[in-house]
Amino acid sequence: MKKWLMMLAVILLFGFLVACNDDDTSGESEGNSSESENGEESAEGSEASGEEVELNFWLFGSTGYDVLIEEYMEENPNVKITLNEGEMEDVHNNLFTSISAGSGAPDISLVEVSQVAKFLEASDRFHNLNDLGAGDVKDKYLDWKWQQASSVDGDFQIGLPTDIGPTTMFYRTDVMEEAGFPTDPEELSAEIDTWDAYYEAAKEIKEKTGKPISDSPELMFNARRDQLPQQYFNEEDELIIEDTVKEAYDFTTMMIEEGLVGQNALWTPEWGSAMEEGSYATLIGAPAWMIANVKGNAPDSSGKWSLTNIPEGAGNWGGSFLTIPADSEHPEEAYAFIEWLVSPENQLKSFHNNGLFPSTPEVYEDEEFLATTDEYFSGAETARIFAEAAESVQPVYMGVNYATVNNELVTALTNVAVEGLDPQEEWDAAVERIESQLERQ
Known part of the structure; x- marks a missing residue:
């Protein structure tokens, strides 16, 4: 009898522990699978x-x-x-x-x-x-x-x-006005709505103000490149730059050779000072986070900057x-x-x-978001403009060696802008360096 009572007690204890464990597990599962919008119930x-x-x-x-x-x-x-x-x-x-x-x-x-x-x-x-x-x-x-x-x-x-970081076109209202272009974001966007129009505007701005339309070869190249559905690599990680970004490179070097794009490298003191001086017309391909850079580098230029859509659609940076x-x-x-x-x-x-x-x-x-404006940027509806840009971005496969390719292409652009070297020769040299580095990966 004692033996049977002991066995019964063990069975009852085991059943109680299993029930408790099931309750705990169920609670954890329900918490982890919650689909609460803010994730508050997930824990x-x-x-x-x-x-x-x-x-x-x-x-x-x-x-x-x-x-x-x-x-x-x-x-x-x-x-x-x-x-x-x-x-x-x-x-x-x-x-x-x-x-x-x-x-x-x-x-x-x-x-x-x-x-x-x-x-x-x-x-x-x-x-x-x-x-x-x-x-x-x-x-x-x-x-x-x-x-x-x-x-x-x-x-x-x-x-x-x-x-x-959806990209747009920041611009100096004073330079645009001097060149005879509208300073209202929508009016300027309607007038400079293609890259051909951007090129024609660059020539007109240069003629009337003596200033380039952009001061950075890298930004000019980035703006064209980031609109492409494919850039440096395909999804099989094959190098495809001859069929994709060569056109963006050629457009940029053409603008450089015609004196329509300056020489400043990104993040240099000269690049920052030019924002305050208004020595160019557009900061092309600028992402949303660039607002802080402009304000920091040009604290006394409030109302002299504005922004609008980039020609032919946005890219993303960051x-x-x-x-x-x-x-x-x-x-x-x-x-x-x-x-x-x-x-x-x-x-x-x-x-x-x-x-x-x-x-x-x-x-x-x-x-409230859409109503966001920025007085520094002449009261432009910054949130709306960037939101429209964000929704036009195309997905792009970057690949693990993206930085390797980009660094060499920027070097080629810099050599063309600063040293006056031949664009095609610099492209060929960059491709050779890229292929050599990829072979060692």
């Missing part, structure tokens, strides 16, 4: 269990995410997020080193779009966000932005989209993604946080607080 599993989770977050740039992190931790007291900020290059280098070593990577890391292809090659060192629910929020983001962080077949998603390295022991909690951080609601906050342009088109319908 319910850890909240229900009372488990405290610490997430390490690597970040670069002026994002203002520290304020949103505090807000998230107040709403989710069981989650502690430690922010480690650094320079963009350092963050990328440290991330690559840590995932290669298999230890030391954070729970979350920001990755800039130009680096995504490199990290996608090491996709086994990251959590596939599709497995964590990314497919449920895909439609909230611009298609081309989402594709930038996807594998070619779309099965692997390495990051959730943060900001973007933007980032939030990734979760495989080393993270809390991928569900990390995903719940990043989904919340880059929700349409919070991207709108990031736009108003830090000027990060949203990658969520839902925001483009917000009346």
Whole structure:
């Protein structure tokens, strides 16, 4: 009898433990699969269990995410997020080193779009966000932005989209007025609506003001290149520049040789000073985040700048993604946080607080957003103009060796602009250097 009673007690105890475990598992599953817009319910599993989770977050740039992190931790007291900020290059280098070593990577890391292809090659060192629910929020983001962080077949998603850099044409109103062009954004856009019209305008501006239409060979080239559906590589990583960007290169070097484009290299003191001096007419192919650069370099030029659509459609320059390295022991909690951080609601906050342009088109319908103007840029409707640009961008496959090709082409353009060297000879030399470097990869 005692033996039977003991067996019965064991059976009852086992049944009780299984029931408890099922309840806990069910709670966690429901929390992790939540499709709440702001990701607030995604961490319910850890909240229900009372488990405290610490997430390490690597970040670069002026994002203002520290304020949103505090807000998230107040709403989710069981989650502690430690922010480690650094320079963009350092963050990328440290991330690559840590995932290669298999230890030391954070729970979350920001990755800039130009680096995504490199990290996608090491996709086994990251959590596939599709497995964590990314497919449920895909439609909230611009298609081309989402594709930038996807594998070619779309099965692997390495990051959730943060900001973007749709390109427009910044211009000096005083130079345009002196040359006889309209200064109103819509009127100027209607007059300079093609690259042929841009070229004709450049000749007229030069004749009437003595100034080039653009001061940077690289920006001129970028503006044409970034409108192309294919640029340096196809999706098989074959070099295709002869069939794609050669035309953009030829257009730029023609403008250089005719004295219609200046010599200033990006990010140099001369380039910054020219913004204040008004020594050229347009900052062509300028992304949304360039507003801060212009204001910083030309603090006394308020009202002398404005912006409008770029001829023949926009490109994109910049933007980032939030990734979760495989080393993270809390991928569900990390995903719940990043989904919340880059929700349409919070991207709108990031736009108003830090000027990060949203990658969520839902925001483009917000009346307050569309009403955004900038008195520095002559009262232009900056948000509306950039939103229209963002929706016209075409998806582009960049490839892991994008920077290698770009650096050599910029060198060729610089040699033509500064040294007066032959454009075709510089192109041929650049192609030879590119092919040599790719063979060693």
